[in-house]
Amino acid sequence: MLLPLQIFEERYRQLVRDLLAGPEPRQFGVIAIRKGRETGVDGISALHEIGCVAEVRQIREHEDGRYDLITAGAARFRLLALETGVPYLQGEAEMLPEELGDEAAAGLAARAVRAVFPGYLDALSQRGVQVSVPDVPQEPVLLSYLVAAAMVVDLPDKQGLLAESDAAARLAAERAMLARETTMLRSLSSTPAPDLRYSPYSSN
Secondary structure, three states: OEEEEEEOOHHHHHHHHHHHHOOOOOEEEEOOEEEEOOOOHHHEEEEOOEEEEEEEEEEEEOOOOOEEEEEEEEEEEEEEEEEOOOOOOEEEEEEEOOOOOOHHHHHHHHHHHHHHHHHHHHHHHHOOOOOOOOOOOOOHHHHHHHHHHHOOOOHHHHHHHHHOOOHHHHHHHHHHHHHHHHHHHHHOOOOOOOOHHHOOOOOO
16 A cells, blocks of 8 residues: 655654665565654664565655655565664564465455455444545455555554465454454444554654
């Protein structure tokens, strides 16, 4: 999925300058904070293990040194080690393959998810939450990531979907999650939102 970013903190400006000085494709890692806050490298005490590579598609520099970025998710990685004493977090990572899993199971799970996903989006819209979703793909891997990105759920749920070993497992988890969330949306009167206790603060 596309991820637009506004970069104005000095540590992230340095990241963009380093990307511009290097070869294409220009990529960096995005990983969720498990414990701590995003107010500087020292404010983070623990990160999740699985993150996503963001590939830079467009960079626009402002006169005051800020940047506007358009990035897109490219691949998953497992964080192996962190480097200290640097302005922004750097580390060693292992790229993870995008596995389909059991083909028959993935096909069944994909059909089930496509069947219930519109009902979930409708339940969201009835609560005043509009989620823009492009054409729903048939291919299981792409479908699994689109649904994961579109769901309005807590960070631990999102992280769990990202960390699933293959598309078949991710789609099966999404099918159960969609059923749970749709039932809750139709039975509760309040508007859903991700649990802010698990959402890292970001001045960007």
